[in-house]
Structures are given as C-alpha cells and as structure tokens.
Amino acid sequence: MKTHNFSAGPSILPQSVITNASKKVLEFDNELSILEISHRSNAFTDVMSESITLVRDILDVPSNYSIIFLQGGASLQFCMVALNLLKKNNGSAAYLNTGTWSKKAIFEAKKFGDIEIVGDSSNKNFNYIPKDFIISDTHDYFHCTSNNTIYGSQIKTFPECNIPVVCDMSSDIFSRKIDVNKFGLIYAGAQKNLGPAGATLVIVKNEILGKSERDIPSMLDYRTHIDKKSMFNTPPVFSVYVSMLNLRWLKAKGGLDYIEKNNNKKSKILYQEINRNSLFKTLINKEDQSKMNITFNLKDQNHKNLFEKICAKNKISGINGHRSVGGYRASLYNALPIESVNALVNCMVKLEKDIA
Amino acid sequence: MKTHNFSAGPSILPQSVITNASKKVLEFDNELSILEISHRSNAFTDVMSESITLVRDILDVPSNYSIIFLQGGASLQFCMVALNLLKKNNGSAAYLNTGTWSKKAIFEAKKFGDIEIVGDSSNKNFNYIPKDFIISDTHDYFHCTSNNTIYGSQIKTFPECNIPVVCDMSSDIFSRKIDVNKFGLIYAGAQKNLGPAGATLVIVKNEILGKSERDIPSMLDYRTHIDKKSMFNTPPVFSVYVSMLNLRWLKAKGGLDYIEKNNNKKSKILYQEINRNSLFKTLINKEDQSKMNITFNLKDQNHKNLFEKICAKNKISGINGHRSVGGYRASLYNALPIESVNALVNCMVKLEKDIA
Numbered sequence: 001m002k003t004h005n006f007s008a009g010p011s012i013l014p015q016s017v018i019t020n021a022s023k024k025v026l027e028f029d030n031e032l033s034i035l036e037i038s039h040r041s042n043a044f045t046d047v048m049s050e051s052i053t054l055v056r057d058i059l060d061v062p063s064n065y066s067i068i069f070l071q072g073g074a075s076l077q078f079c080m081v082a083l084n085l086l087k088k089n090n091g092s093a094a095y096l097n098t099g100t101w102s103k104k105a106i107f108e109a110k111k112f113g114d115i116e117i118v119g120d121s122s123n124k125n126f127n128y129i130p131k132d133f134i135i136s137d138t139h140d141y142f143h144c145t146s147n148n149t150i151y152g153s154q155i156k157t158f159p160e161c162n163i164p165v166v167c168d169m170s171s172d173i174f175s176r177k178i179d180v181n182k183f184g185l186i187y188a189g190a191q192k193n194l195g196p197a198g199a200t201l202v203i204v205k206n207e208i209l210g211k212s213e214r215d216i217p218s219m220l221d222y223r224t225h226i227d228k229k230s231m232f233n234t235p236p237v238f239s240v241y242v243s244m245l246n247l248r249w250l251k252a253k254g255g256l257d258y259i260e261k262n263n264n265k266k267s268k269i270l271y272q273e274i275n276r277n278s279l280f281k282t283l284i285n286k287e288d289q290s291k292m293n294i295t296f297n298l299k300d301q302n303h304k305n306l307f308e309k310i311c312a313k314n315k316i317s318g319i320n321g322h323r324s325v326g327g328y329r330a331s332l333y334n335a336l337p338i339e340s341v342n343a344l345v346n347c348m349v350k351l352e353k354d355i356a
Numbered sequence: 357m358k359t360h361n362f363s364a365g366p367s368i369l370p371q372s373v374i375t376n377a378s379k380k381v382l383e384f385d386n387e388l389s390i391l392e393i394s395h396r397s398n399a400f401t402d403v404m405s406e407s408i409t410l411v412r413d414i415l416d417v418p419s420n421y422s423i424i425f426l427q428g429g430a431s432l433q434f435c436m437v438a439l440n441l442l443k444k445n446n447g448s449a450a451y452l453n454t455g456t457w458s459k460k461a462i463f464e465a466k467k468f469g470d471i472e473i474v475g476d477s478s479n480k481n482f483n484y485i486p487k488d489f490i491i492s493d494t495h496d497y498f499h500c501t502s503n504n505t506i507y508g509s510q511i512k513t514f515p516e517c518n519i520p521v522v523c524d525m526s527s528d529i530f531s532r533k534i535d536v537n538k539f540g541l542i543y544a545g546a547q548k549n550l551g552p553a554g555a556t557l558v559i560v561k562n563e564i565l566g567k568s569e570r571d572i573p574s575m576l577d578y579r580t581h582i583d584k585k586s587m588f589n590t591p592p593v594f595s596v597y598v599s600m601l602n603l604r605w606l607k608a609k610g611g612l613d614y615i616e617k618n619n620n621k622k623s624k625i626l627y628q629e630i631n632r633n634s635l636f637k638t639l640i641n642k643e644d645q646s647k648m649n650i651t652f653n654l655k656d657q658n659h660k661n662l663f664e665k666i667c668a669k670n671k672i673s674g675i676n677g678h679r680s681v682g683g684y685r686a687s688l689y690n691a692l693p694i695e696s697v698n699a700l701v702n703c704m705v706k707l708e709k710d711i712a
Contacts, residue, residue, distance in 0.1 A: 198592035
C-alpha cells in the first residue's frame with residue numbers, strides 16, 4: 001500500500017499521470033526527453049494548445065476569456081492583478097480578507113492604489129467567511145480567495161457585484177463547478193489540482209484589460225502572454241506537460257461533474273468523523289468549511305503522540321497543520337483516493353478505541 | 357544511436373541526469389514522487405540547499421554574494437534588474453546592445469529610467485561584439501549579454517568599469533570559468549547548461565541591493581528571495597531538482613576546468629570544419645564567435661535540401677537557425693557529447709563529397 005499523501009501542495013497527482021510523466025522524461029519526441037526539447041517544437045506547441053483547450057473545455061470558459069499559462073505562482077499574480085487592473089490615477093479596489101493569502105494579496109495591491117477591506121475574518125483567526133458586505137461600484141475590481149488552504153475555509157457562494165471579480169482559486173480550481181462568467185479574472189498556482197509546481201494558470205475576460213493606463217513591464221502584462229499564446233518566453237515546459245496529462249485524466253474521469261461529487265463524498269466522510277469522534281474538533285464555522293483542506297484538532301493535546309504514532313504506522317503523510325494554525329490539515333485534492341480518507345478516519349477511530 | 361540534440365534551449369541534458377530524474381518522478385521520498393512532495397519537506401529543502409551550495413562551489417561565488425533560484429526566466433529579470441538597481445529619482449544605466457535579448461532587456465529597463473546604449477552592433481546584424489566603448493561612472497549599473505544565443509556571438513573579455521556589471525548569462529553560464537567578483541549581478545534562465553525550463557538562477561552582490569528607493573513588489577525584490585532562501589513561495593520544485601542533478605554531474609566531471617576545455621575542443625572542431633569546408637561560411641566576426649551557439653550557413657542555398665537530408669538521415673536535430681537569422685545554429689551545450697559534433701561535421705564533409 002502506498003503512502004496516503006494529504007500534503008497541502010505541491011500535492012498528490014494521479015498515479016497514471018506520474019507514471020506517464022516519468023516515461024516522457026526518458027523519451028517524449030524523436031527519442032528526446034520532455035526536458036530537452038525546444039519549446040518551439042511542434043511536439044511542445046501541441047502540448048500548450050491542448051492544455052489550453054482542456055482548461056476551456058473542463059471549466060466551460062466562454063470565448064471572450066483568454067487562458068494563459070505563466071510562472072511565479074499566485075504570489076506573482078498579487079502584483080500582476082494590481083498592475084493590470086488598478087487604474088494608475090486614483091485606482092482603487094475592494095479586497096476580502098479571509099486568511100494568509102488574502103493578506104498577502106492586499107499587501108502587494110496597496111503598493112499600487114487604494115485598497116478597501118470590505119470584509120475581514122482576522123478577528124476570529126479566519127475561522128469563517130465574511131458575508132453581507134458591500135462592494136462599491138466605484139472600485140476597479142473586487143478580489144477574493146476562494147479557498148483558504150491554511151485555515152481550511154472556503155467561499156461557497158461568490159458575492160455578486162457590478163465590478164470585475166478577481167479570484168485566487170489556487171487551492172480549489174478544478175475541484176468543483178464554477179460559473180466563469182461571474183469572474184473577471186481567475187488565477188491559480190498549478191501545484192494543487194492542476195499539476196506540479198512551476199506553472200500558474202490565468203483565465204481573464206479580455207474586455208477588462210488595457211484600462212489601467214500604466215506602462216506595465218512586458219512579462220507582467222497579461223496582454224503580452226495572450227498575444228503570444230503563453231509562449232512570449234520559454235514556458236515551464238514540464239509543468240505544463242504534466243498539467244495537460246492531469247487535465248486529460250480529469251476529463252476522462254467525467255470532468256467537474258464527477259470530481260465535485262467525489263470531493264463532496266470524501267470531505268463528508270472526514271467531517272462526519274471529526275463531528276462523531278469525541279476526541280476531535282473542527283476549527284472552522286460549519287457552513288464555511290473547505291472541501292479541499294480540512295482542518296481539525298484534538299480536544300486534548302495529551303493524545304497527540306499516540307494519534308501521530310497511529311497515523312505514521314498507517315502511512316498517513318502530510319496532515320500537520322500549517323505552523324500558523326497548528327493541529328491537523330488533511331488536503332483532499334482531486335487525486336486523493338477515497339481509500340486514503342478512509343485510512344485517516346480509521347486512525348481517528350483507532351485512537352478513540354485505544355484511549356477508551 | 358540516439359538523436360544528436362543541438363537545440364538552442366531547452367536543450368540537451370546528460371543522459372544520467374535524465375535517467376535519474378525519470379526515476380525520481382516515480383519515487384523520490386517516502387514512496388512519493390518528486391512532483392507530489394511538499395516544498396517545505398526536509399527532502400526538498402535539502403535539494404534547494406545543495407543546489408545553492410553547488411552553484412557557489414562550481415562558480416567559486418564569494419560569500420558576499422547571494423544565490424537564489426527564481427521563476428520567469430531572463431525575461432522577468434529584465435524588469436527585476438531595473439526595479440532593484442535603477443534609482444527611482446533620475447536613475448540611469450548603460451546597456452550594451454548585442455542582439456535580440458539585449459534589445460529586450462533595454463526595452464524593459466527604459467520603462468524605469470534613462471538608458472544609454474554604450475555599444476551597439478545592430479548596424480551589422482549583430483555579427484560582432486562592440487569594444488572600446490566608455491561606461492560612465494554616473495550610471496547605476498552596466499548591463500550586457502554574455503552570449504547571444506540567436507546570433508552566435510559571445511563576449512570573451514568583459515569590460516572593466518566602476519559601477520556594478522549586470523550580466524545575462526542565460527546561454528553560457530557554467531560553460532567556462534568566470535570571475536564572479538567582477539560582476540554585481542548575474543542571471544540566467546536554467547534551460548541551457550543548468551537544467552530544464554522553469555527555473556532562473558540569480559547571483560547578486562548583496563551590497564548593490566536596497567539602493568533604488570522604490571517600493572518593489574515582494575516577488576520582484578531580490579531581498580525577499582534572499583531572506584527566504586528561495587522559498588518565499590512555492591519554488592519550481594522539479595526544475596530545481598533536475599538542476600541539482602545536473603550540477604552534481606558537472607562537479608563530478610571536473611567542474612568548469614574540465615567543461616571549459618571540453619567546450620573549447622568541441623567548438624574548435626566545428627569552426628575548423630566551417631572554415632575548411634568550401635560550401636559553408638561563418639556569420640560572426642572571428643574573435644567574437646560563440647563557443648556555445650555556432651551559427652553558419654551554406655554559401656549556396658541550392659545545397660540546402662541535400663544538406664538537410666543528410667543531417668536528418670544522421671539524426672542531427674535542432675540545427676535550424678533562429679527565424680530572424682536563418683541558416684544554421686549548432687548549440688554545443690555542456691551535455692552535448694563530442695560524438696555529436698563529429699556527426700555534424702561528417703554530414704558537412706559528406707555534403708562536400710556528394711556535390712563534388
């Protein structure tokens with residue numbers, strides 16, 4: 001039995017994707033490795049096109065949106081979003097503060113304009129998603145983080161507003177159905193449900209670009225990468241290739257219809273056990289609990305050593321909570337099999353029996 | 357016999373590196389793939405540390421320089437260099453224009469300050485490296501491109517000056533000995549002599565940073581990545597790992613002493629044949645000819661089809677010149693075996709015999 005990989009990211013990928021990727025490192029095209037082919041070769045430009053087509057297909061991205069693969073992760077997007085969308089003169093934006101990554105996005109955006117925090121759950125250690133806040137139409141855009149990887153909360157219903165909604169979906173894109181039409185821009189680091197670290201996906205409504213009146217560095221201007229079909233400079237070839245393999249896997253499985261049901265099933269099993277088991281507690285407001293990153297803790301830290309011993313014996317890996325939160329965090333990304341969730345639940349049940 | 361890979365980048369890697377990388381995609385640590393482990397795991401932080409130590413060791417980088425691994429390639433460095441080093445008020449820099457990549461670097465830097473072009477070989481389609489130009493001490497830094505991948509020219513002796521020398525070494529770093537002390541900042545996309553696409557190496561003299569007085573976005577500030585030991589955000593795990601394997605290979609081979617001699621030998625064989633063979637001509641001024649990217653052309657384009665047929669039959673891959681230059685370009689990166697150079701020379705000899 002293989003290790004159960006609950007890592008928060010970079011994280012588990014389907015075994016078939018890993019096996020195929022390993023083969024293509026040895027030989028991909030014309031006897032050459034995927035690591036040593038030109039990014040201008042037909043073999044790779046086909047990979048880039050197929051990756052973009054698969055994203056469009058799986059997420060049902062409308063034709064007036066562009067899809068690009070970049071580098072630098074969500075962290076580089078924090079400043080790219082502001083540079084491309086915040087007007088140079090008197091630019092302002094509304095941000096929702098729901099955790100560490102929201103805070104970082106806000107910190108970077110403040111370098112470029114006025115930022116209004118329209119909702120903030122820092123008062124309760126980010127254990128809920130603020131609701132019923134007002135987003136003024138006067139702002140250039142509204143920014144939110146769909147899923148808070150560190151705290152384990154998730155936006156279930158996105159706020160409606162009349163300005164572009166920009167969303168960091170790094171840790172839950174491709175995990176559930178979304179209506180892309182409701183967003184102006186979506187970005188995501190690849191290293192959760194898309195592929196390995198090193199690639200960043202951006203989906204952007206074309207009409208919102210070109211309005212900031214800034215002289216944006218070429219590499220930070222979305223229009224550069226749209227014009228060059230993500231090939232302005234050498235793309236992260238292998239990361240894009242593995243992302244393509246992973247998107248093929250997702251499509252073959254049944255796309256978002258299938259994966260959302262499967263993710264609902266997996267998270268339900270774990271939350272039920274957290275609620276049932278007398279030794280554990282959840283950290284997050286019930287209606288805002290993430291289906292991707294499930295945070296929980298022991299009620300009594302005296303059971304810590306025994307629980308972690310049971311987990312280690314059963315090959316449960318990567319469930320330590322983020323150092324800023326503590327406790328446990330089980331990331332149930334798309335590729336995590338239901339057997340791994342059951343294995344973790346069995347460890348929790350075993351702890352209860354051993355203590356009794 | 358495997359395909360002879362003369363690709364300009366991404367480009368050939370040692371077979372032992374490819375074989376090892378392929379295995380580690382299947383299993384790297386604790387039964388998990390290198391693609392699915394946390395970048396905060398000890399297994400990966402060890403990889404990052406070893407990569408940095410190998411760079412310091414192989415290039416003999418002094419202790420007052422920092423070594424960081426980033427993303428975005430040289431193209432992102434074009435604006436990072438300017439943002440970090442060009443003073444906000446009346447900042448200016450001197451740039452040497454020796455080809456496509458120099459031009460792009462200049463284009464981006466102009467968005468942030470006054471740029472003086474101190475030397476420019478565009479008047480002769482970049483077939484030489486300008487010399488005897490004057491670099492004023494009043495500039496914030498001097499920027500040059502050590503090797504022009506597209507045109508096939510290379511700086512053999514770097515100009516001396518009293519301001520920091522910033523150098524794009526994307527296509528010849530690790531190919532020859534350099535005195536790092538003479539540079540303020542060196543940057544290089546990984547995808548030539550370092551590793552696969554997706555990682556960028558920066559070596560910077562600490563004392564030149566922090567003087568621009570700009571409010572730099574965190575991801576674009578070298579100090580962020582120095583402080584966080586290249587782990588501010590998720591690094592391109594696999595690209596860094598393969599770079600480490602490749603640096604280990606280089607060190608085991610004998611480091612820059614060995615590789616410079618070997619590269620000299622390889623380029624000499626090919627230039628000798630270009631000069632000897634009555635059907636071919638070089639495109640570059642003799643003393644400025646690159647030892648990494650060797651550009652040449654047929655004197656008579658009527659022989660094109662036959663030459664390319666001979667090359668294809670002998671598994672010569674990736675020798676088409678860049679579309680802006682035409683002709684041929686053989687990239688003789690570190691991992692290219694001497695047998696591949698001989699194979700290409702044999703094709704040139706065969707063409708001469710077939711025509712005779």
